Amino acid sequence: MATTINVNGVDRTVDVDGDTPLLWVLRDLLGMTGTKFGCGAALCGACTVHIDGVATRSCIIAIDSVGTSAVTTIEAIGATAAGARIQKAWLDREVVQCGYCQSGQIMSASALLAKNPHPTDADINDAMSGNICRCGTYVRIREAIKDAAQSNRQGALQ
Amino acid sequence: MILDHNSSRAGSGRSQPANDLSRRNFLQVGAATGGGLLLSLRLPVLGGEAQAADGSDFSPNAFVRVDRDGQIVLTMPYVEMGQGTYTAIPMLIAEELEVDLKQIRLEHAPPNEKLYANPMLGVQATGNSNAMRGGWQPMRQAGATARIMLVAAAAKRWNVDPASCRAQNGEVLHPPTGRRVKYAELAADAAGIPVPDKVVLKRPEDFRLIGTPAKRLDAPAKVNGTAVYGIDARPAGAKIATLAQSPVFGGRVKSVDDKAARAVKGVRQIVRLDDAVAVVADHMGAAKKGLAALVIEWDEGPHAKLGTADIAAELEQATLKTGAVAQNIGDVDKAMAGAATKIEATYEVPFLAHATMEPMNCTAHVHKDGCEIWLGSQAMARIQAAAAKTAGLPLDRVVVHNHLIGGGFGRRLEADGVIRAVEIAKQVEGPVKVVWTREEDIQHDIYRPYWFDRFAAGLDEKGMPIAWNHRFAGSSVIARWLPPGFKNGLDPDSTEGAIDLVYALPNFHVEFVRVEPPGIPTAFWRSVGPSHNVFVVESFIDELAAAARQDPVAYRSALLDHNPRAKAVLALAAEKGGWAKKLPKGSGRGASLQFVFGSYEAHVVEVEVSKDGDVRVRRVVCAVDCGTVVNPDTVQAQIQSGIMFGATAALYGKITLENGRVQQSNFDTYQVLRINEAPAIEVHIVKSSEPPGGMGETGTSAIVPAIANAIFAATGKRLRKMPVAGSQLKSG
Numbered sequence: 067m068a069t070t071i072n073v074n075g076v077d078r079t080v081d082v083d084g085d086t087p088l089l090w091v092l093r094d095l096l097g098m099t100g101t102k103f104g105c106g107a108a109l110c111g112a113c114t115v116h117i118d119g120v121a122t123r124s125c126i127i128a129i130d131s132v133g134t135s136a137v138t139t140i141e142a143i144g145a146t147a148a149g150a151r152i153q154k155a156w157l158d159r160e161v162v163q164c165g166y167c168q169s170g171q172i173m174s175a176s177a178l179l180a181k182n183p184h185p186t187d188a189d190i191n192d193a194m195s196g197n198i199c200r201c202g203t204y205v206r207i208r209e210a211i212k213d214a215a216q217s218n219r220q221g222a223l224q
Numbered sequence: 225m226i227l228d229h230n231s232s233r234a235g236s237g238r239s240q241p242a243n244d245l246s247r248r249n250f251l252q253v254g255a256a257t258g259g260g261l262l263l264s265l266r267l268p269v270l271g272g273e274a275q276a277a278d279g280s281d282f283s284p285n286a287f288v289r290v291d292r293d294g295q296i297v298l299t300m301p302y303v304e305m306g307q308g309t310y311t312a313i314p315m316l317i318a319e320e321l322e323v324d325l326k327q328i329r330l331e332h333a334p335p336n337e338k339l340y341a342n343p344m345l346g347v348q349a350t351g352n353s354n355a356m357r358g359g360w361q362p363m364r365q366a367g368a369t370a371r372i373m374l375v376a377a378a379a380k381r382w383n384v385d386p387a388s389c390r391a392q393n394g395e396v397l398h399p400p401t402g403r404r405v406k407y408a409e410l411a412a413d414a415a416g417i418p419v420p421d422k423v424v425l426k427r428p429e430d431f432r433l434i435g436t437p438a439k440r441l442d443a444p445a446k447v448n449g450t451a452v453y454g455i456d457a458r459p460a461g462a463k464i465a466t467l468a469q470s471p472v473f474g475g476r477v478k479s480v481d482d483k484a485a486r487a488v489k490g491v492r493q494i495v496r497l498d499d500a501v502a503v504v505a506d507h508m509g510a511a512k513k514g515l516a517a518l519v520i521e522w523d524e525g526p527h528a529k530l531g532t533a534d535i536a537a538e539l540e541q542a543t544l545k546t547g548a549v550a551q552n553i554g555d556v557d558k559a560m561a562g563a564a565t566k567i568e569a570t571y572e573v574p575f576l577a578h579a580t581m582e583p584m585n586c587t588a589h590v591h592k593d594g595c596e597i598w599l600g601s602q603a604m605a606r607i608q609a610a611a612a613k614t615a616g617l618p619l620d621r622v623v624v625h626n627h628l629i630g631g632g633f634g635r636r637l638e639a640d641g642v643i644r645a646v647e648i649a650k651q652v653e654g655p656v657k658v659v660w661t662r663e664e665d666i667q668h669d670i671y672r673p674y675w676f677d678r679f680a681a682g683l684d685e686k687g688m689p690i691a692w693n694h695r696f697a698g699s700s701v702i703a704r705w706l707p708p709g710f711k712n713g714l715d716p717d718s719t720e721g722a723i724d725l726v727y728a729l730p731n732f733h734v735e736f737v738r739v740e741p742p743g744i745p746t747a748f749w750r751s752v753g754p755s756h757n758v759f760v761v762e763s764f765i766d767e768l769a770a771a772a773r774q775d776p777v778a779y780r781s782a783l784l785d786h787n788p789r790a791k792a793v794l795a796l797a798a799e800k801g802g803w804a805k806k807l808p809k810g811s812g813r814g815a816s817l818q819f820v821f822g823s824y825e826a827h828v829v830e831v832e833v834s835k836d837g838d839v840r841v842r843r844v845v846c847a848v849d850c851g852t853v854v855n856p857d858t859v860q861a862q863i864q865s866g867i868m869f870g871a872t873a874a875l876y877g878k879i880t881l882e883n884g885r886v887q888q889s890n891f892d893t894y895q896v897l898r899i900n901e902a903p904a905i906e907v908h909i910v911k912s913s914e915p916p917g918g919m920g921e922t923g924t925s926a927i928v929p930a931i932a933n934a935i936f937a938a939t940g941k942r943l944r945k946m947p948v949a950g951s952q953l954k955s956g
């Protein structure tokens with residue numbers, strides 16, 4: 067059955083079973099490989115995308131449940147204010163190592179920052195503990211989110 | 225892991241002294257195609273030492289090219305797995321060549337089919353934290369050689385004395401006349417200049433890049449989703465497959481009912497192998513759905529009843545017999561007989577999975593003219609050989625495209641993934657990407673070995689150790705992976721961290737008994753041998769301090785008068801970690817000290833143990849002396865990373881078997897430390913001009929005993945069997 071979803075502002079139509087997880091539609095059918103596969107069971111966060119701005123594990127979201135919602139992926143997150151700040155902070159803090167988890171980390175962190183411009187450590191734990199980093203970049207992820215929040219504040223003061 | 229040979233073990237540094245590196249052995253210079261300057265180098269790679277050692281047969285594996293457009297291109301045998309090699313190695317060349325780091329471009333090695341036809345590749349692998357140790361001298365020497373030749377070319381053109389010229393920022397300057405010329409214009413001329421006999425390397429105080437934090441060159445693509453890992457490769461027309469391998473190691477497929485799987489939309493084909501079944505589909509969603517619909521009956525084979533307890537019991541038994549002597553100093557038996565106190569203990573560490581974030585995958589296309597492979601590998605030549613063998617093709621018909629690796633930790637040194645992919649691809653028309661589910665990845669990993677250790681020590685009347693006896697049993701990864709490395713019952717990885725201890729121990733005896741677990745493959749893992757040895761040695765030394773009723777740091781320090789670098793890192797960690805300060809009840813501080821991979825490292829760790837026995841690692845203070853620091857930011861990042869990896873293993877890591885099956889399957893049952901559990905980490909780097917030591921794996925081995933020792937300080941309970949989870953730490 068053909069299903070149309072809106073990804074990064076563009077309508078895309080695919081013909082797959084309705085229970086096919088969004089992750090595979092993005093990666094294998096639309097060729098958008100920035101979103102990663104890590105566990106397939108909502109345990110690692112590597113596949114995180116935004117659905118109407120909410121960080122969501124695409125590996126367990128059936129394509130037919132997406133409806134008219136806006137799907138945003140790592141490929142387009144830099145176009146949002148929070149996403150751009152997070153990406154910059156990630157580079158400034160040299161967060162990445164192997165980098166494989168980082169699409170998902172950045173998507174979770176951008177969603178956090180978009181709705182909570184000044185997250186506390188506890189907020190960061192809540193928003194980010196679903197994202198595993200096997201390279202253990204957590205110390206820098208926390209610092210980078212705080213940097214991005216700081217730049218938020220400075221932006222607001224100007 | 226470590227593959228240095230025993231001869232290089234002595235002394236403080238394990239890197240080769242400069243005078244061993246006669247240029248004939250490792251560097252050649254000539255013209256590049258296109259007219260630039262080409263330097264060909266031989267860098268030591270994991271398992272490649274044998275070929276490099278004879279020196280007569282120069283087989284380069286790294287290339288530095290100064291192109292006529294001024295671009296400097298580096299092709300090297302080390303792969304980037306997150307450890308920062310792609311940034312740190314170019315720094316070495318840029319330092320001596322007097323160019324900006326940005327002027328250097330990296331090409332994945334091996335770059336093309338032409339090089340495949342060349343027998344240069346040997347055993348090519350990244351591991352053993354050896355990239356910086358191996359590259360330190362030759363890469364700088366290559367940069368300096370190229371610079372001298374470029375300067376000579378300019379001097380010749382201007383008809384001036386080369387000594388009156390100077391290289392700077394990708395140009396040669398002649399200060400007396402103010403003339404300057406870019407490397408780009410000199411590259412072709414330089415290729416015709418005689419190669420200098422002698423190159424003098426910069427003094428550390430003149431370093432411009434080395435020792436200064438540099439931004440990772442690979443970072444931008446990794447934050448915007450454009451970085452391409454093995455799992456992202458998608459040659460035109462590729463189908464996607466996933467697989468089920470025999471749940472019991474050594475089992476076979478008895479029967480397959482694939483009717484329901486074939487009916488799944490998007491499923492194209494079911495491939496039956498001897499010991500696995502794969503579902504080939506248009507996308508992974510369909511492949512997984514098809515896999516779930518398969519009904520497979522397995523012939524479970526000889527290991528159908530195997531459990532972890534059987535393996536542990538066999539290892540324990542083995543430590544009652546004698547093994548191969550790894551090191552003997554003095555006379556342990558005699559000293560033990562005269563000891564005032566005798567302490568004995570046994571330790572066990574479990575099998576561990578790698579659980580790299582990127583699940584196992586490999587794309588293969590077997591066609592009438594050959595075979596093409598796409599993946600991320602730490603060992604390209606091994607991949608090529610395995611693909612050729614499986615496909616039944618000569619080596620030169622196999623093309624391998626290497627990609628970024630989403631976590632290696634030793635897992636990507638193995639060829640099992642490529643063998644599977646080629647087996648499947650042989651039955652599929654066109655290319656096929658084989659992606660393992662996380663469950664397959666964890667249940668069919670090649671595991672960090674299980675080890676069992678038996679210790680005895682004798683203390684004198686002051687409580688100081690006068691006899692140390694250690695025998696341990698377990699698998700030898702090297703015996704399988706690199707058979708010539710296993711000699712007289714020993715290999716350098718299994719014993720690293722158990723011998724050549726930093727401490728002055730006058731009577732010291734260590735034996736290793738190799739016992740391979742039935743049917744279970746074992747592999748390198750982050751820090752392999754040391755991940756086990758440092759845990760047991762640093763726990764046992766802590767036990768001795770406790771038996772002697774002495775402070776664990778003071779006790780260690782008293783054994784270090786002959787070893788100033790070790791003593792200094794321990795003192796620094798203790799000072800920065802507030803060793804002397806009191807902690808509230810239920811909390812404790814633990815220390816560890818090690819010299820492995822050519823680096824000294826000490827940790828002071830604070831843990832909190834709840835009434836229910838839950839352990840939180842609060843703070844880790846690390847002092848490290850890793851010789852000359854090339855990129856301080858990478859050193860810090862690697863230590864942070866290694867600590868998280870080791871803390872995960874200490875708190876949660878274990879793979880167990882029952883009825884021949886691995887019981888863990890995904891991140892719910894094989895837990896990984898998360899951000900809310902991550903300790904604060906402080907890294908203090910000791911300034912040093914010694915040759916660089918390895919850094920990719922040291923944090924992992926040092927943290928485990930420090931956590932166990934901190935738990936002892938907090939609770940009085942000594943953990944002799946890892947991991948912590950499941951240990952009886954309840955106090956209520």
Ligand code: FES
Binds near residue numbers: 103112
């Ligand atoms: S792949 Fe979706 S959470 Fe792990």
Ligand code: FES
Binds near residue numbers: 162167168198200
């Ligand atoms: S950077 Fe490697 S898993 Fe996070």
